[in-house]
Amino acid sequence: MHEILNVNYNNSWCYDIIFHNSYDKLGAELEKLELSNRKVCIVCDSNTSIYLQDVIENTKNHVAFVDSYVFPAGEENKTLDTVKNLYEHLIKAHFDRNDVLFALGGGVVGDLVGYTAATYLRGIRFVQLPTTLLSMVDSSVGGKTGVDFDAYKNMVGAFHQPKCVYMNLATLQTLPAEQFSSGMAEVIKYGYIKEAPFYQWLQDNHDRIMNQEYEIILEMVYRSCLCKKEVVERDPHEKGERALLNLGHTLGHAVEKLMNFKLFHGQCVAIGTVAAIHMSVMRGMLSMEELEEAISVIRSFGLPVGITGLDITEIIAATKNDKKMEAGKIKFILLEKIGNAIIDSTVTDDEMRAALEFIQNK
Numbered sequence: 581m582h583e584i585l586n587v588n589y590n591n592s593w594c595y596d597i598i599f600h601n602s603y604d605k606l607g608a609e610l611e612k613l614e615l616s617n618r619k620v621c622i623v624c625d626s627n628t629s630i631y632l633q634d635v636i637e638n639t640k641n642h643v644a645f646v647d648s649y650v651f652p653a654g655e656e657n658k659t660l661d662t663v664k665n666l667y668e669h670l671i672k673a674h675f676d677r678n679d680v681l682f683a684l685g686g687g688v689v690g691d692l693v694g695y696t697a698a699t700y701l702r703g704i705r706f707v708q709l710p711t712t713l714l715s716m717v718d719s720s721v722g723g724k725t726g727v728d729f730d731a732y733k734n735m736v737g738a739f740h741q742p743k744c745v746y747m748n749l750a751t752l753q754t755l756p757a758e759q760f761s762s763g764m765a766e767v768i769k770y771g772y773i774k775e776a777p778f779y780q781w782l783q784d785n786h787d788r789i790m791n792q793e794y795e796i797i798l799e800m801v802y803r804s805c806l807c808k809k810e811v812v813e814r815d816p817h818e819k820g821e822r823a824l825l826n827l828g829h830t831l832g833h834a835v836e837k838l839m840n841f842k843l844f845h846g847q848c849v850a851i852g853t854v855a856a857i858h859m860s861v862m863r864g865m866l867s868m869e870e871l872e873e874a875i876s877v878i879r880s881f882g883l884p885v886g887i888t889g890l891d892i893t894e895i896i897a898a899t900k901n902d903k904k905m906e907a908g909k910i911k912f913i914l915l916e917k918i919g920n921a922i923i924d925s926t927v928t929d930d931e932m933r934a935a936l937e938f939i940q941n942k
Contacts, residue, residue: 582802587721587741587809589816597721597745597805599798603631603638606709609744610642613705619645619679621670623693625653628685628711631751635684635709643680647673655841658688658728660736666696677701680743686712686759687719687845691734694725698740708742711751713763714846717770717804718825720745722812731840732901733833739817749797760792761882762846765828767800768878769853770807773824776919778803783877790881824921827913828853831932834898838890850883854942855935859927860915862934870918875942886942896932 585597598609620643624632629650640646649669651662670681683693683706690708697706710720726737752760771779781803782789788796808825815822832852836843857874860866875885899910912927 582798585802585805585809587813589741589813593723593741595742595744597747597809599747599749599802601748601750601794603634603746603748606635606638606746607642609746610639610707613680613707613743615643615680617644619643619647619673619675620682621647621649621673621675621679622682622684623649623651623666623689623696624684625651625657625686625689627653628689630754631684631709631711631748635682639682647675653688655688655728655845658692660727660729662692663696663699663727666692667700670696670700675700675704677704679704681706682709683707683720683742684709684711686710686715690715690720691724691726691737694723694740694742695727695737698725698738703740705743706740708745710745710747712755713752713760713801714766714844715763716747716749716752716801717763718766718808720747721805721808722822723816724818731837733836741816747801749794749801752792752797757882758847759844762844764789764881765846765850765853765878765883767804768881769825769827769849770804772853772857772874772915772918773827773913773921774807774811774919775803776917778807779877779918786880820923823911823923824913826911827915827921828856830899830910830912831855831895831936834895835887835890837898838894843884847884850878850885851887851939854878854885854939855932856912856914858935858938859912859931862931863914865914865916866918886939887936888940892933892936892940895936896929899932 588594636646681693681697683690697704708720710716723739723741725740726734729735811822828849832848836848857871861871879885909925912924913921914924916922
């Protein structure tokens with residue numbers, strides 16, 4: 581059984597990803613971090629506070645003092661205002677640069693706490709305790725942290741690696757179906773960009789995944805993290821290959837913004853992925869059959885494959901504010917074939933328009 585995955589970049593940072601079905605082994609992991617004389621602040625939102633007491637119980641005997649901070653759930657609270665409030669809490673509780681933050685929650689919590697850790701006292705340690713599928717397979721691994729700014733997603737951020745990522749896979753049982761499906765968009769992404777056999781494995785195990793059989797979920801999360809770990813180790817600051825992880829994100833973020841975050845992040849990534857695959861077909865790299873198969877697979881995991889009610893011109897305009905712009909050009913991720921993605925800066929507005937017109941009819 582897969583239980584630990586080590587992430588290591590030139591020995592400048594190194595941490596373990598722990599896979600388990602409870603928080604029972606959290607204390608043993610904390611012992612490795614030597615926190616017996618340190619304060620810990622467990623930060624969660626109003627949704628993930630249901631796990632707070634369990635984490636406290638498995639932490640308190642391994643640290644000097646356990647504090648907590650709860651903020652309202654929702655992407656609309658992933659802002660500098662929330663970070664400011666957390667700063668104030670930490671200052672009043674006399675947290676110093678040797679103390680530690682825990683990010684207990686989904687992507688919003690992990691990104692916000694990671695950014696706070698990166699900037700409080702010029703950087704303190706933090707531990708990721710992801711509770712959603714999306715945060716487990718994507719945002720908790722790799723050190724990208726940040727908050728939204730005036731509805732521009734993750735526009736303010738920093739690279740700051742966690743000291744440990746502890747995944748209690750049992751938390752997935754409490755997720756609403758839509759949120760579990762949202763995470764599947766990032767899982768499927770790994771099959772498209774790097775692992776064609778994994779893409780086939782997901783199809784072969786569809787029913788077991790949707791039934792959340794523990795062993796199959798463990799395998800799926802492990803393989804997703806393994807793919808991301810290998811990319812992050814080679815390109816920790818997104819100077820090249822790591823950009824491949826953004827498949828579906830450019831148009832996805834634009835849709836997410838224009839929908840005022842009423843759709844889950846993974847739902848928007850799924851829509852953007854179908855558009856990117858359509859552009860790959862139009863360039864002759866993939867077949868229409870592969871596009872139709874992708875639509876079928878994405879839809880089978882409970883994800884949308886199209887969008888209605890948004891103005892295409894506005895979606896295209898929103899992509900111009902994407903943080904992945906470089907020298908006035910958008911870095912799009914396209915597929916040369918299933919399992920092999922490329923970075924392309926030549927995608928035109930007309931290509932985006934054609935792809936968006938296609939998904940409007942889905």
